[in-house]
Structure formats: structure tokens, C-alpha cells
Amino acid sequence: MRSIWKGAVSFGLVNIPVKLYAATQNKSVSFHQLHRQCFTPIRYLKQCPHCQTEVPQEEIVRGYEYESGRFVVIEEADLAELPLPTTKTIEIMDFINLEEIDPIYFEKSYYLEPAEGAQKPYALLRLAMQQSGKAAVAKVALRHRESLCALRVFGKALALATMHYADEIRPVAQLEGIAEEPVLSGAEKEMALRLIENLTAAFEPEKYTDQYRTALLELIRNKASGKQIHEAPAIAPAAGKVVDLMAALEASIKATAEQKKKKAAPRSAPKRRTAVAAGAISTNGKAK
Structure with missing residues (x-):
């Protein structure tokens, strides 16, 4: 694998050089867009509608639209000078119980590998x-x-895992369909619990595959x-009907x-096979 970032984990007064x-x-199947007439891949040109010309990459800059049609240009030098102590450091702020973080906060996962000479402090942090x-x-x-990110032990x-900030999570209260709690009977709740129990199993990620x-x-x-x-053959959609829960x-x-x-039924033991070489078996079990 090729590292995508190099820096250090800041752990109190200890810095542990790491690679990310x-x-x-992503194993999704990707497609090219082709011209149906000749099957040539389509090109997307970066054009300036004002100058009516194609713009090369070196002439493209970042711009933030702070008012309609008015932009602030941000150069690479501007970004490099931002006062961010975390540009080359993974700065640990708190230690928490992992189960306190709801999975909705997680974005993308990475591995951290100790850089040359950092194996011991890396192992110490992992063990602790x-x-x-x-x-x-x-x-x-x-x-x-x-x-924002979470560090955790994963094997050795x-x-x-990068995380969303709290203000990036949309309030669940925005869902109109859950505003009113429906009335559920005791029998319905009991049967739902039985169904969950029947479907409960140990998590085995290998058994779930992308069939599409x-x-x-x-x-x-x-x-x-x-x-x-x-x-x-196309099948006509069934007429809508109310589901009997x-x-x-x-x-x-x-x-x-x-x-x-x-799944729980024990497998029957395979029948033993007796090999007979150049002869028959007598009634006492010995070869003639």
C-alpha cells in the first residue's frame, strides 16, 4: 500500500511518527461515457464562458462565492499559512469509550503505521x-x-476514522414521518421481538456480498x-394494498x-467405506 499522509500522533508530550x-x-464498477455513434470516450473541457476558451489547469484558481457573482480567491500559499497545528499532527484531545460515538459520525477509515524507529512508542500507545x-x-x-477523528485499536x-462535526449532523426531528408515535399492540411488539431473535446471528462480514x-x-x-x-420479461406491478402487519x-x-x-441441525456422520482389495470379505470380517 502507498501512504497518503505522513506526520505524528501527539500523545501528551510524546510524538509518534506515523504513516496513514x-x-x-471502493469496488464499485465504473463506466466511461461514450459517443453512441462511434463509441469514443467523451471529453469534458474546462471552459471559461466569458473568454470562450478552454482553460488549462495552471490558470484555474479556487474561489469562494461570498456574494452572488463575487468571489474571494484562495491561493495554495494562503492555505499553507493557515494556523493549523494539525497539518502534520494527529492531536489527541480526549480518551473516550468507543461505544459513546454513534456510527452516524463516522466517515472514512484509515490505518496508522509506525514510521521508521517509532515502533516502540506506537506499540505502547496501542497496548495502553x-x-x-x-x-x-x-x-x-x-x-x-x-x-475530527477517532483512533482505536484494530488488531495489531x-x-x-474521520468523523463529522456535531453541526454537520442533521437533526432527526426534521423527519416529518416520525413526528407522531403510532399505537402498537402488545402482540405486535412481541412478534417483532421474536422475529429479531430468529434473525439474530454473529456478525460475519464475509457472508455479505454485493450481488448487484x-x-x-x-x-x-x-x-x-x-x-x-x-x-x-417485464412484470406488471402489483396493485397497491395495505399490508397486514x-x-x-x-x-x-x-x-x-x-x-x-x-442451521442448528447437526450433520449426520458420513458412512464409513470399507475398501476391498482383490477379494471378498468373509463373515468374520477377514479377507478370504
């Missing part, structure tokens, strides 16, 4: 966090912004190899209970 790596990769059961809230400057490494991506890649392979693609819960509980029994 992306912990995830592991034994205390704590995670760290920190700040780091990435991609021209100061990001430290992982960093798999089907899309298969479609691409078939098209590339010239195979005939068969389309499923109790009936749906009962059917779901029955189906999931059967699935749970199948």
Missing part, C-alpha cells in the same frame, strides 16, 4: 489503549480541512465474449424459525 493508509477500497478499553478523539488536517494496528456488482460484472463478461443476453410478522417468524432449525 486508506483502510478501505487496548488494556484501558479506550479510544481517542483527535484532530488531523486532511485534504485542506481539519477533520491503530485505526483512524457480481451480476453486473457477469453481464460485462458476457457482453465482452459475445454471448447472447436474455432479458427477463400481523400476518406479515407471523409469516416471517415461521420462515425464519425454519431457517434457524436447518
Whole structure:
């Protein structure tokens, strides 16, 4: 892997030089846009409508529109001079319990690797966090912004997850559909709990796969190899109807209970096979 950032974790008076790596990769299938007439990839030109000319990259600057049609130009030198102590430092501010952070705050995950000669303080911080059961809230400057982040132990490494600030989370009260609490019967609540119990399992991330991506890649392979693609016939949408909640819960509980029994059923031991070489077996079990 190639590091995307180099700096240090600031831990009290201790600085631990580290490298930052992306912990995830996007495997979504990407497409080019082509001209249908000749299948040539489409080009997107950066043009100035005032000068009516294509603008090269070196002539493009950042601008913040503070009023309609009026901009403040921000140069690279301006950004470099910003008084950010976190430009080359992951500054730990607090240690907290990780479960206190709601997942809605998390953005993107990274791995931290100790730089040359920093293995010992890195291991010390990781061990201390592991034994205390704590995670760290920190700040780091990435991609021209100061990001809030959480550091935690992940296997033998430290992982960093960038986070949203509190004022970036939209209030759930803005959802009009949850303003009034519906009346639920005791039977409905009990059946919902039974359904959850039937579907409860240990988290195994490997068993969840992107079926759409798999089907899309298969479609691409078939098209590339010239195979005939068969389309499923269109099915008319069913007329809308009110769902019988109790009936749906009962059917779901029955189906999931059967699935749970199948998973829990012990497998029968395979029958032993006896190999006979050049002869028959007598009644006392010895070869003739």
C-alpha cells in the first residue's frame, strides 16, 4: 500500500511518527461515457464562458462565492499559512469509550503505521489503549480541512476514522414521518421481538456480498465474449394494498424459525467405506 499522509500522533508530550493508509477500497464498477455513434470516450473541457476558451489547469484558481457573482480567491500559499497545528499532527484531545460515538459520525477509515524507529512508542500507545478499553478523539488536517477523528485499536494496528462535526449532523426531528408515535399492540411488539431473535446471528462480514456488482460484472463478461443476453420479461406491478402487519410478522417468524432449525441441525456422520482389495470379505470380517 502507498501512504497518503505522513506526520505524528501527539500523545501528551510524546510524538509518534506515523504513516496513514486508506483502510478501505471502493469496488464499485465504473463506466466511461461514450459517443453512441462511434463509441469514443467523451471529453469534458474546462471552459471559461466569458473568454470562450478552454482553460488549462495552471490558470484555474479556487474561489469562494461570498456574494452572488463575487468571489474571494484562495491561493495554495494562503492555505499553507493557515494556523493549523494539525497539518502534520494527529492531536489527541480526549480518551473516550468507543461505544459513546454513534456510527452516524463516522466517515472514512484509515490505518496508522509506525514510521521508521517509532515502533516502540506506537506499540505502547496501542497496548495502553487496548488494556484501558479506550479510544481517542483527535484532530488531523486532511485534504485542506481539519477533520475530527477517532483512533482505536484494530488488531495489531491503530485505526483512524474521520468523523463529522456535531453541526454537520442533521437533526432527526426534521423527519416529518416520525413526528407522531403510532399505537402498537402488545402482540405486535412481541412478534417483532421474536422475529429479531430468529434473525439474530454473529456478525460475519464475509457472508455479505454485493450481488448487484457480481451480476453486473457477469453481464460485462458476457457482453465482452459475445454471448447472447436474455432479458427477463417485464412484470406488471402489483396493485397497491395495505399490508397486514400481523400476518406479515407471523409469516416471517415461521420462515425464519425454519431457517434457524436447518442451521442448528447437526450433520449426520458420513458412512464409513470399507475398501476391498482383490477379494471378498468373509463373515468374520477377514479377507478370504
